Amino acid sequence: MTTIAQGAPATAAHEHPNQFALLGQRRFAPFFWTQFAGAANDNLFKFAFTVMVTYQLQVGWLPPALAGLAIGALFILPFLLLSATSGQLADKYDKRVLIRFVKWLEIVIMLIAAWGFFAANVPALLLCTFLMGVHSTLFGPVKYAYLPQHLAERELTGGNGMVEMGTFVAILLGNVAGGLLVAVPDVGPHWVGWACIAMAVAGRAAAQFIPPSPSTDPQLRINWNPFTETWRNLKLANGNVVVFRSLLGISWMWFFGAVFLSQFPSFAKEVLHGNEQVASLLLVVFSVGIGIGSLLCEVLSRRHVEIGLVPLGAIGMSVFAVDLYFASRGLPAVPVQALGVFVAKAAHWRVMADLALLSLFAGLYSVPMYALIQLRCQPTHRARIIAANNILNALFMIASAVIAGALLKSGFGIPQIFLFTGIANAVVAAYIFLLVPEYLLRFVAWFSSRFIYRFRVRGDEHIPVEGAAVLACNHVSFVDAVLLMAASPRPIYFVMDHRIFRIPVLGWLFRLARAIPIAPQKEDPAVYEAAFERAAQVLREGDLLAIFPEGAITRDGQLQEFKGGIMKVLDRARADGVQPPVVPMALTNLWGSFFSRVEEGRAMVRPFRRGMFSRVGLNVGEPLPAAQVQPAVLRARVSQLLVG
Incomplete structure (x- = not known):
């Protein structure tokens, strides 16, 4: 688990009301505008170049039908060749130094590009396309490794949401500006050249105010072989199953998005029967949707890293x-x-809403x-793993183009490709x-804490963001563990009565969560002993362990006596050289709900007895x-929390 780095104290999340306030802070704002200018410039340059060779120039060796493909391929090639090297550089050197270097490089590239636009020199512009791909490849690992060095855990989701939103808005503005400028009669290419230089200078100016971001692995020896280094980083990421599957999940998202983005021009023309403005409208709608979704993450996650939103996102995508x-x-x-006629038809509004x-x-x-x-990677390898993710993203995007092309040649229509992609996503x-x-567990916890109960957490800053700890809580209902999961940004391992695993659905859920079953020693000595050994292992590995010291769910709503099992857990931990803190917790207002034993000692008898969205x-x-x-x-500490 990573630590909060310089400039990102644990209390920082409480110093501003929302993610937009980060734009007023030096640790985030200069970085945000630097990456915004870079993304806008990439797309201004690429789109203007594509329009110019498609509509304005007659280049025999680069026909218009292949221009977009060639430009896209040249831009993405450096991601495959140089991502592994750029990841190592971002781990070895101060990220502020690297960002400033990359921005100087962008100015040089844009000076060459401006000459290319002035002279209508296509080879020079193709060279600049490749070099801008190099620029983006170098910046990518720095971009995502910078955030966890300067943002606390409670700010990471909001910060990433702002960056994601800013990136897509920059892409949109860059495409629009590139298309408008290059179309100006006679002087369009000249205006594009000057605009590209201006954006590069603006990015370098913003980078001047980025705070220091010290190296996370200054002793790293650079492996210049991109193939062996990429393989090494993927093996490193694979050591953490959640991180590696997340890399694949992000790459799939780029596959999914590339299918839609690549088909917008044809979809607008052949299916929607709209002109170029309609195609641009589709890009606007898509970009705005991405931006809104990215910003909603902080609101829906209670300012934690909430991966329970990922299944929700996947469902909506499909x-x-x-x-x-x-x-x-x-x-x-x-x-x-034309655009006006298109938007006047109600059937098209459903398309745009989808x-x-x-x-x-x-x-x-x-x-x-x-x-x-960002949170789960080792800090010393974070940029390299993000670089490996960039390579996977590029490969998945290439695969999306190949598969979409094969489906079109096989007779699939564009709507059928969208249907295929939606089903494949599921x-x-x-x-x-x-x-x-x-x-899945986080999704269940997130959904339960928002749509079954109105769940409010106080004092969650006391839940450690790293290292081993024991969470000790009163036991009120069969969903106590689900609510504790919703309160913690980290996975929790629960020690639970073995009988709860027999309950349909809940038993399957707790087995999925790798909860630790425990039985009374007289009833099953083997299960009893195995539970304590597994609990000790959880603490040895630096994870969170949750215990309900009462030993069973209360039958009268009152706090019961705490048993000595927690002392045995702590004694085992001390024998292993681990001294985990114990965090007292109290669930309130849960007694009397459907999942508590309020009906003569029985639970789950009368649904909605307290209505929907009851407060807990x-x-x-x-x-x-x-x-x-x-x-x-x-027990005295937990009792105090129950009334306070």
């Missing part, structure tokens, strides 16, 4: 991709429509994954979530050193 097929397949063939919502859910899907990777998501059940809470107290813990002392 639902609205499939509905886009049904919304677009029956549109009548009509002459090419597109906006599927991209919104793609934002909900991707931002928590990026934040999780299959891939189900595969990932079954391989890494933490996503969790109060978290300051951690107790292991040496001070006694059952009576711990």
Whole structure:
């Protein structure tokens, strides 16, 4: 688990009301505008170049039909060749130094590009396309490794959401500006050249104010072989199953998005029967949807890294991709429509709504994954793993182009490709979530704490963001563990009565969560002993262990006596050289709910007995050193939290 680096104290999350306030802070704002200017410049340059060779120049060896493909391939090639090297550089050197170097490089590239635009020199512009790919390849690992050095855990989701939103807005503005400027009669290419230089200078000016970001592995020896280094980084990421599957999940999102983005021009012309402005409108709707979804992540996650949003995002992506097929397949063939005519038809609003919502859910899907990777990676290898992710992204995007092309040649229509992609997304998501059940568990916890209960957590800053700890909580209902999962940004391993595993659905859920069953020693000595050994292992590995010291769910709503099992857990930990703090917790207002034993000792008897969205809470107290813990002392702390 990573630490909070310079400039990102644990209390920083409480110093500003939301993610937008980061734009007023030096640790984030200069970096944000630097990456914004770079993304805008990339797309201004590429789109203007594409339009110029498609409509304005006659280049025999680069026909218009191949221009977009060639420009895209040249831009993405450096990601395959240089990502491994750029990841090592970002881990070895101060990220501020690297960012400034990259921005100087961008100015040089744009000076060459401006000459290329002035002289209508296509080879020079193709060279600049490749060099801008190099620029983006060098910046990518720095971009995502910078954030966890300067943002606290509670800020990572919001910070990543802002960056994701800014990137797509920059892409949109860059494309629009490039298309408008290059189309100006006679002087369009000249204006594009000057605009590219201006954006590069603006990015370098913003980079001047980025604070120091010290090296995370200054002794690293650079391996200049990109193939062996990429393989080494993928093996390193594979050592953490959640991180590696998240890399694959992000790459799949780029596959999914590339299918839609690449088909917008043809979709607008052949299916929607719209002109170039309609194609641009689709890009606007898609970009705005991604931006809104990215910004919603902080609101929906209570300012934690909440990967429970990932299954929600995957569901929305599939639902609205499939509905886009049904919304677009029956549109009548009509002459090419201008933008005003297109938006006046009600059937087209359903198409745009589907597109906006599927991209919104793609934002909900991707931002928590990026934040999780930043949080769970070893700090010394973070940039290299992100570089490996960039390579996977590029490969998945190439695969999307090949597969989409093969489907078109096989007779698939564009709406059918969208349907295929939506169904494939559901299959891939189900595969990932079954391989890494933490996503599914977090989704259940997130959903339960928002749509079954109105769940409020106080004192969650006392839950350690790293290292081993024991969480000790009163036991009120069968969903106590689910609510504790919702309160913690980290996975929790629970010690639970073995009988709870027999309950349908809940038993399966707790087995999926790798909860530790425990039985009374007289009833099953083997299960009893195995539970304590597994609990000791959890603490040895630096994870969170949750215990309900009462030993069973209360039958009268009152706090019961705490048993001595927690002392045995702490004694085992001390024998292993681990001194985990104990965090007292109290679930409030949960007694009397459907999942508590309120009906003559029975639970789950009368659904909705308290209505929907009943208020429940969790109060978290300051951690107790292991040496001070006694059952009576711990019970007194939990009792105080119940009333406070």
